[in-house]
Amino acid sequence: MDFTEINADMIGEEKGKLNAYIQKHRTAMLTVMFTDIEGYTELTERKGDSYVAKLRQYHDELLKTIIEENGSGMVVKFIGDAVMAVFSEPSTGVKRAVDIQLALEKFNREHAEFEDISVRIGLHVGQIAVEDDVQLDIFGRHVNRAARVESLATGGQILATYPVWDSAKGWLDASDDIKCISHGGYLLKGIPEAIEIFEIYLPELTKPAAPAKGKVKSRSPLMKWVNLALLILVVGYLGFSFLKGESLLINTAVTQNLYLNGELLNLSTANDKGNRTVENEIAPGVYQLSYKSSSQLAYMATVEVGKGQTIIKPDFTELSLPSLKLRNDASKVNNSTQGEFSFITTTGVEYQGQWALKIESIVLDGSSVQHTVSWQLITSLPNAITTQGLERFSHDLVDDMRPFETME
Structure with a gap:
């Protein structure tokens, strides 16, 4: 299955669900899980649509219940026999992946009327949000990476990228039952650099096995020495000038x-x-x-x-940002203050000037007071105080100054 179109389909309700999840968990980082049923197409051809539809209903309900337990994860969508889900913590994603394999093993034992469900799972983690808003292009890349990792797995396997292992290793080290092993670097479709693949497994259920698919990046000692020798030659040839590589x-x-x-x-x-x-x-x-x-x-x-x-x-x-503060109470009809400000934006533009803050108070009755607050710039910015000058000032604060969002 090619998952490059997932990004375009993430609109409306699904994006809203993701944004709500991000805001609830106060995170810009999400662990993406991708799963699918091994041999699903062949099973459909042998057993027919009604059989696989009922089997998939059990599968979907089981995975959704585990993933969304206690609100720690969220199923983003079902894509045929595949599930795309997210978690706010890598360790939670790993734990839920293990729970899925345990639950499926139990389901297979208790439902002899069905052929065994064997699910492959891939995990990847990355930043996908800016200011509590999911960025679909970034999210799509992380989803595709999780899907590519999942495609390396066989039924019953859980494979993860290095960032997932690195973030969850403390939790993994503390677990007596769950083990993890590195299978080295693999070149995946659409990803230029080799990705280190880790397998997370329960010894009572499976034995770790290196992915049969994908091209392994050589890690032999001989190749390391050859690469080192080539590097030394290149450095010598360039006279220790800058090398091409990580930027x-x-x-x-x-x-x-x-x-x-x-x-x-x-x-x-x-x-x-x-x-x-x-x-x-x-x-x-x-x-x-x-x-x-x-x-x-x-x-x-x-x-x-x-x-x-x-x-x-x-x-x-x-x-x-420059600011003025002023307190007023019912005993003061008018109260005002003024001050100077100096401000440099990230574009290097410096603004200097003065502004005034005024509070006018009116006693409405014996128990309430109406306060009217106003402010004004009382000297010029770099340009005279014109609409164009104020727009430029606002533009520098709001746009060029990123990450400021508003001028208060």
Whole structure:
């Protein structure tokens, strides 16, 4: 099955469900699960549509019940015999995958009237949301990756990518029953780099087995030495100039809503040195790196990306929107204050000026007071105070300044 069209189908109600799930669990990272029934097409041809329809009803109800237990996961959609689901935590996704295989083993024992249901499961995790809104193109890529991993599995297997294992390894290490093993790197359709595949299994149910499909990336000691020798020769030939390879690594604790010149960055899981690979294609140049802490506060750093591999550790500068505060009570009919402000946007434009805040109070009766709050800019911005000048000021705050969303 080709899953490249899944992205286009994710509209309306399904996207709304995903956004609600993201907001409920306060996460921009989702673990994507993809499953399907091994031999489903051949079973349909042998047993007929009515037989497989009843079998699939049991299958769908069983998987949905396990996935959505306690609201920890959500079935996004059923695609024929396949299920696409999401989880807010990788460890939860792994646990539910194991629960599915256990439940299916029990179902097969208790329902001799059906042929055994044998399900393949693939798991992948990645950032898919910006400001509580699922980005369908990003989500589609992670879904496709989970589907490609699932296609390597045989019935009863659970296969996962490195980010899933890396995020869930603490939980896996603490489990006495669940085991995990790496099968090395595999080249998958539509994905240029080799993906390390991990198998999660219960020894009481299955024995781990390397995927029969897919091309294994060589990990032999001989090839490592050959590659090292070639690398040394290339470095010597270029006179230690920049090499082609991974373009950008970033060392930062900020992992979500990180922008480079307004483009959201997709970051891998940190390695043992705390570096994360930037999955976006970034050309050499000087960039503004920024992220939002709140609607009033953001942080910015200027970084330079060179050719080949660049490792950056940003030194962020705090940027805060200017503000005035004023308190008033019924005893003060009029109260006002004014102040100066200076502000630099991530595009490097500096704004200076003065503004005023005023509160007018009217006592309506013995128990209520009406307050009217107003503000104005009382000196010019870089341009005179015109509609065009104010629009430019707002544009720099709202658009160029990303991640700010509003000017308050």
